[in-house]
Amino acid sequence: MTPTQGTTQSPAEFFGFKDSRSVDGTDTRAVPAFVFGAELAELADHDERIVVLTADLGRSNRATDFGARHPERFVNVGIAEKNMITLAAGMAASGFVPFAATFGSFAALLCAEQIRTDCAYPNLPVRVVGHHSGMSMGFYGTSHHSLEDLGMMRCIADLAVVCATDANHLRALLRLSLDHPGAMYLRLGRGRDPEVYDVVPELELGRAETLRDGSDLTIIATGSEVHPALQAATELAAEGLSARVVDMWTISPLDRQAVLDAARTTGGVLTVEEANVTGGLGSAVAECLLDAGLAPRFRRHGVPDEHVPVGPPAALYAHYRLDGPGIAAVARELLTKENAA
């Protein structure tokens, strides 16, 4: 509960990434860094239930912004993530709404059992915040990547799984989460996600946001991949291809209607995620389609089932064609006859 001084470093700078490019290669030095701590500090002015926990990563995830304003409601457990998640559940059982934040890899993979047994099973309002998700930790390597978290978290009953798209979207998620009765996994990027929402959107759990309409195909993206998906749609439009872009921030519950509409009213479905394609967004969409008896042109695009090589984040996104031009290329492949289902 010791207050920690706030930091002015962005989460990415904190880990030494001189390269300020985001997923899509644009310079994001002007993009606001993590609003996580600051937004919760605002909300906590009017909501006494909010407490924030971290495991010696407050300078990385900017939980310190919360701690500076509400030191009595800031808990740093040190490097002990399992204790943090279960401790948060104990606080939730006493009426608080705890936000417990650490790297996605440690939150979802190390603490999967604590999340299931101590948070989801008792249906407690714990918000597990997995930040620096996907491979955004770049050359820090597999130990610091969370490419499996979407697949792992979405198969836990009574656990909402949501992905933040940008700063305004994260603000909306944090506000929305306050009234959610059960447990929630919030998947955040590395805090320099380019702007997709110019205002804080009104979100409803289970309802995806359609950001651009189109008819030739639908790109269903989540989290950090929404912005490059929009870039890809712009690139495709210049070639006469009309792509719908759906921000499927709500992984569980999935917006099934948005998926079925995409299959029925556009020429194909392309899912894009900064995650292992096994078990993640693409798998969820595939299950939804087949359960409904639909088999459109379809492709899961993300990180293949492998451990990623060493490299700076932007280089890794290009390597896996998860930047705008890469997604556009994959979309063209999907729409060619050879790749028809």
Place this chain on the structure above:
Amino acid sequence: MPTTRELAEKARFVRTETVRLTRIAGAGHYSAVFSCAEILAALYYAELRLDPGRPDLPDRDRFVMSKGHAAIGLYPVLADLGYFDPAELDGYTRLGSPFGDHPDMKRIAGVDFSSGSLGHGLSVGVGMALAGRLAGSDHRSWVLLGDGELAEGQIWEAAMSASHFGLGNLVAVVDANQLGIDGFVSDVMAAEPIAERFAAFGWGTQRVDGHDLDALLAAFAALPARGGTVPQVIVADTVKGKGVARMELSPDWHVGNLAGADYDDVLAELTR
């Protein structure tokens, strides 16, 4: 305050009810209840600040059964105190019953936390104690641990954080019954010296005979006043299977059914 004799009757009730429920289910962790029967009796009938009519009372003392497999011994106590109709236990473990081998806080009045996965409960207690302090309550958070459970690393994460945060209203009781599933804790993965280890983590410690009700009550009375800053552990030396000669310190009686002659013999021995 009930007499020692009355508490001993409650401990006997915990054991006989556990035997009865084991037969209903066809399986149960009876011997792990027999080791903590006096602890449960002393806590629930003489120590915990509770109101069975108001199970959600904010200032109630919390009890987290970290060794959740002993829930079969907790349910009869909660029923006896009036949290629910004792007849509900007749359907113990039947399809859809609130009562399984491990406790479910969503469905059972009086259960403060769901448990079953060993090593979690002390962290829950730390969270409840932090929450209590934040809410301005002086309630205590009690956690019942096993000695075999102390091999779980998360216990020591929690122990470290409890003293760091100065949680004097957190009290752990270790049911040191000496046995795990595969044999003696000292052989499988030694937990001793338990009290010294907690002391090294910044805890206040006491060590008592966990089957001696007077000693348990004295240990409770010797706890620092509510609102202190040093978490407390009571290491209770117990015997797994206590009360049934053939089960005492025998790894052959960890879990299972008690049927036919076994059932009659065990019940006769417990009610002698």
